[in-house]
Amino acid sequence: ADSPLNRRQRDYADKIQLSAQALRALIDDVLDFSKIEAGALQLEQAPFSLSAILRTAAAVVSAGTRNKPIETLFDVAPDIPDALIGDALRLQQILLNLTGNAVKFTAAGAIIVSVRRLSAEPGSVTLEFSVRDTGIGIPPEHLGQIFSEFAQADSSTSRKFGGAGLGLAICARLTELMGGTIDVESAVRWGSEFRVRLPLAVAAGNVIAPADEELSGLRILIVDDHPLAREVLLRTCAALSWQATAVDSATAGLDELRHSAAEGREYDLLLLDWRMPDMDGLQMLQQARMAPRVSLPLVILMVSTFELEQAAADSEDLFLDGILAKPTTPAALLDAVKRAHTGEPAVELNPAAMDRRLAGMRLLVAEDNELNQQVIEQILTRAGAEVVIVPHGLAAVDAVRHPNAHFNAVLMDIQMPVMDGYTATQVIREDLGRRDLPIIAVTAGTQIEDRKKSRDAGMAGHIVKPIDLETLLAILLKQRKDSPPEAAEASAETWPSMNANATVDLPGLDVAAALRTFGGDKEKYISLLRRFATRHGADPVEIRRLWDAHDSQSAAQRLHELCGVAGFLAVTDVARVTSAAEVAIHAGNRNTVPDLLDVLDVAMGVLLESIDQFETLSSRDEQGFRPADAPWISRLNS
Numbered sequence: 001a002d003s004p005l006n007r008r009q010r011d012y013a014d015k016i017q018l019s020a021q022a023l024r025a026l027i028d029d030v031l032d033f034s035k036i037e038a039g040a041l042q043l044e045q046a047p048f049s050l051s052a053i054l055r056t057a058a059a060v061v062s063a064g065t066r067n068k069p070i071e072t073l074f075d076v077a078p079d080i081p082d083a084l085i086g087d088a089l090r091l092q093q094i095l096l097n098l099t100g101n102a103v104k105f106t107a108a109g110a111i112i113v114s115v116r117r118l119s120a121e122p123g124s125v126t127l128e129f130s131v132r133d134t135g136i137g138i139p140p141e142h143l144g145q146i147f148s149e150f151a152q153a154d155s156s157t158s159r160k161f162g163g164a165g166l167g168l169a170i171c172a173r174l175t176e177l178m179g180g181t182i183d184v185e186s187a188v189r190w191g192s193e194f195r196v197r198l199p200l201a202v203a204a205g206n207v208i209a210p211a212d213e214e215l216s217g218l219r220i221l222i223v224d225d226h227p228l229a230r231e232v233l234l235r236t237c238a239a240l241s242w243q244a245t246a247v248d249s250a251t252a253g254l255d256e257l258r259h260s261a262a263e264g265r266e267y268d269l270l271l272l273d274w275r276m277p278d279m280d281g282l283q284m285l286q287q288a289r290m291a292p293r294v295s296l297p298l299v300i301l302m303v304s305t306f307e308l309e310q311a312a313a314d315s316e317d318l319f320l321d322g323i324l325a326k327p328t329t330p331a332a333l334l335d336a337v338k339r340a341h342t343g344e345p346a347v348e349l350n351p352a353a354m355d356r357r358l359a360g361m362r363l364l365v366a367e368d369n370e371l372n373q374q375v376i377e378q379i380l381t382r383a384g385a386e387v388v389i390v391p392h393g394l395a396a397v398d399a400v401r402h403p404n405a406h407f408n409a410v411l412m413d414i415q416m417p418v419m420d421g422y423t424a425t426q427v428i429r430e431d432l433g434r435r436d437l438p439i440i441a442v443t444a445g446t447q448i449e450d451r452k453k454s455r456d457a458g459m460a461g462h463i464v465k466p467i468d469l470e471t472l473l474a475i476l477l478k479q480r481k482d483s484p485p486e487a488a489e490a491s492a493e494t495w496p497s498m499n500a501n502a503t504v505d506l507p508g509l510d511v512a513a514a515l516r517t518f519g520g521d522k523e524k525y526i527s528l529l530r531r532f533a534t535r536h537g538a539d540p541v542e543i544r545r546l547w548d549a550h551d552s553q554s555a556a557q558r559l560h561e562l563c564g565v566a567g568f569l570a571v572t573d574v575a576r577v578t579s580a581a582e583v584a585i586h587a588g589n590r591n592t593v594p595d596l597l598d599v600l601d602v603a604m605g606v607l608l609e610s611i612d613q614f615e616t617l618s619s620r621d622e623q624g625f626r627p628a629d630a631p632w633i634s635r636l637n638s
Contacts, residue, residue: 026275036173043177046270047203048088050080050115051331057095057113062305064103064113075114075232081125082331085201090174095129097167098194102133106191106441109134110228124201132193138186146184147172171196215242215341219265220236222246223253223281224273224302233271236330250276250284257288261295269337270296271324274303274311278473282311285318298340300324356384357473361408365389366424367442368416369561371531375517375568376411376442382519383473392416393424400428400437409438409476415560422457429458441474464567506610507573508603514570522618525569529611532569536562537608540601543581547597556585573603 054074060091061072085450095113102111114130140148147168171194175182180198221243222233225334229244237244245267253272260266274281281301288294303311311323321340324333362384373389380387388407390396393416399405410428412422422475428434435600440461441454454462461475509529518525539562559582566575581596 036177041177043087043090045085045201046088047083047085048091050082050084050328052331053088053092053095054113054115055332056092057099058325058329058332059305059419061099061103061111062325062327064100066304068106069108070103070106070111071109071226071229072111073113073228073232074327075112075235076330077114077116079117080127080165081202083201083203084125086198087178090178091198093173094171094196094491094570095131097171098131098196101167101194102131102135102192106133106135110226111190112228112232112590118197120202124199125198126199129196129198132191134191137188137190137192138184139188143184143186147182158626162214214242216338217455218242218337218341219268220244220271221253221256221260221267221296221297222271223276223284223396224252224271225249225276226273229273233333236333239330240334250279250281254291254294256433257294257296258291263292266295267297269298269340270298272299272301274301274307281319282315285315289318298322300336300340302328319321358476359384361385362406362477362515363387363476364396364399364405364407364410366391366393366410366416366421367413368392369568370565371528371535371565372413372568375528378521378524379472379517379519382521385476393419393421393427396424397427397432401403401432407437409440409460411440411442413564414441414443414454415564422453423461425457425459432612438476494499506614508571508607508612509614510570510572511614517570526611526615526618528569529614532565532571533608533611536565537604540604543600544597547593555583559585571607574600574607577603 054076058072058074063177065072099113101110110133112130112132116127116128116130116133118126118128120126170183175196175198178198180196182194182196184192184194186192218241220237222230222237222244224233224246225248227248230248234244234246247256247257251269257270259265272281272284279287281503285299289298298321299318301315301320302324303310303326305325308323308325315323322336324336328336358380361384363380365373365376365380367376367389368391373391377387377389388399390399393412395418396410396412397419400407400410412421412425419427421443425439428437428439435458438460439458440463441457441459442463443454461478463472463475477545506587514525515522539558543555543558543562546552546558559578561573562580563578566578577596577600581593581600584590584592584596
């Protein structure tokens with residue numbers, strides 16, 4: 001049986017999920033650079049949280065520096081707005097590329113991510129994002145070409161550190177598309193600093209870590225041996241209206257606690273680093289609790305993300321008030337202090353039973369792939385619907401034409417044999433006169449033009465694979481005209497929040513999205529993944545054979561079939577690469593197809609291993625997820 005995770009375990013799961021995404025960088029680079037060069041990359045303008053982007057960057061950096069003596073710091077000015085408007089995905093991509101390079105080229109020392117406000121006007125702000133490292137640096141003769149595609153500092157860089165040489169070129173192109181600038185300063189053996197300046201609209205005036213009136217004036221003692229860490233933490237505390245004092249060792253921390261107690265100026269909170277020379281943070285706590293003249297305040301221990309489990313176990317008898325994962329951000333620090341100050345317990349995620357919001361609905365599904373048929377039938381029947389499945393568009397037309405047929409809605413795949421989804425929709429609308437029947441496109445296409453084609457064909461909605469359960473239900477219930485009381489009364493609060501044991505994303509596999517689709521049924525999902533591996537694991541080899549034999553039409557068809565199944569099962573990287581390769585074939589971009597097929601081969605290999613790992617991790621849910629159980633984690637840092 002599944003057991004809910006506490007806050008500490010959830011933090012593990014979230015960080016590992018984010019770190020696993022770093023393995024997708026090669027795929028992202030190849031696909032995105034192709035889009036940029038073709039002028040096909042469209043930027044979004046949508047509200048986003050800057051603190052969420054920084055948390056993601058912190059999690060990914062922590063994975064890369066796990067086995068390196070590197071201190072990673074996030075230094076964010078106090079006047080930075082959190083609610084911004086722009087393309088969050090592309091901003092995150094820029095930061096992950098820059099921090100990823102810093103991790104790759106730094107063996108020891110520090111990586112500092114800074115955010116500063118350069119200027120502000122009503123409704124907009126210009127921010128500077130800086131990534132500094134103490135790495136190998138860049139020779140002066142190579143600085144001029146560093147933002148060119150396939151550029152590396154020299155040939156040995158590629159051999160030693162890997163990479164396609166596209167990351168910085170993509171950063172430069174994205175920055176330019178977003179109306180900003182990028183530059184670099186570097187010195188060999190001293191390190192590099194990359195600066196990105198971007199204009200962004202402000203959605204609201206709130207800052208990333210707003211001062212809290214209840215915590216204003218909080219007296220904090222910082223104990224950390226790293227001078228830059230102390231400097232950044234002092235600055236952050238000042239921005240939060242806290243009175244902070246910093247010392248450089250556990251011994252100095254004990255002395256300060258004694259002196260403050262003797263002088264009647266006790267601290268409200270101790271922010272304590274774990275790993276320090278001579279005496280670590282936990283040893284300091286043990287001595288402090290035994291010392292008669294030391295008054296211990298609330299204690300938050302700062303540890304590496306991947307040491308959370310060990311820190312929690314080692315400190316079990318020391319009654320910590322919180323554990324803060326490093327590298328930390330201002331928002332994460334504020335959240336940890338709030339929880340410690342209020343004594344808020346760890347939040348447990350309670351699984352809920354699947355409701356039946358589609359009870360009474362009869363749905364027609366047109367889908368040609370047998371595995372996809374099983375997936376979508378599983379989704380809909382679990383939600384209470386009666387499902388009729390047909391293998392192509394012509395069969396869908398016949399089903400709707402039948403005199404005894406009554407369907408509340410049709411889910412229509414787009415590319416099918418005999419008759420495609422667009423044509424079938426037009427026949428149902430025009431020849432059968434069924435303009436009232438909701439027909440929803442189900443497709444792997446995510447571009448704006450895909451949605452336009454669906455609308456032009458007379459479709460009432462458009463959902464992208466992998467299917468998100470809540471999105472699908474919202475679309476279907478919106479079309480429903482005879483919702484029974486029990487369906488109407490079902491609230492979002494009764495919908496399951498998936499057990500976090502199952503939401504750790506493995507490379508190439510979006511487990512969280514898939515389990516939302518399957519209502520948390522891991523056994524069913526694993527069964528379908530096994531079938532996928534058996535039926536499609538060798539597809540990249542066969543597609544390559546077809547391409548080399550100049551049978552591009554058959555190669556494109558196999559790519560389309562693989563993309564469809566991968567999309568339904570939330571096999572993310574395989575779905576993205578197959579879609580891009582299929583588009584490249586149809587567009588006649590023959591030079592890019594071999595590279596994409598190479599990437600597909602890698603993505604499939606990673607996926608097959610992830611399927612094995614997911615099955616292994618799922619079998620251990622009785623003990624709860626422990627990151628040490630996952631061998632693939634170590635490979636994130638290799």
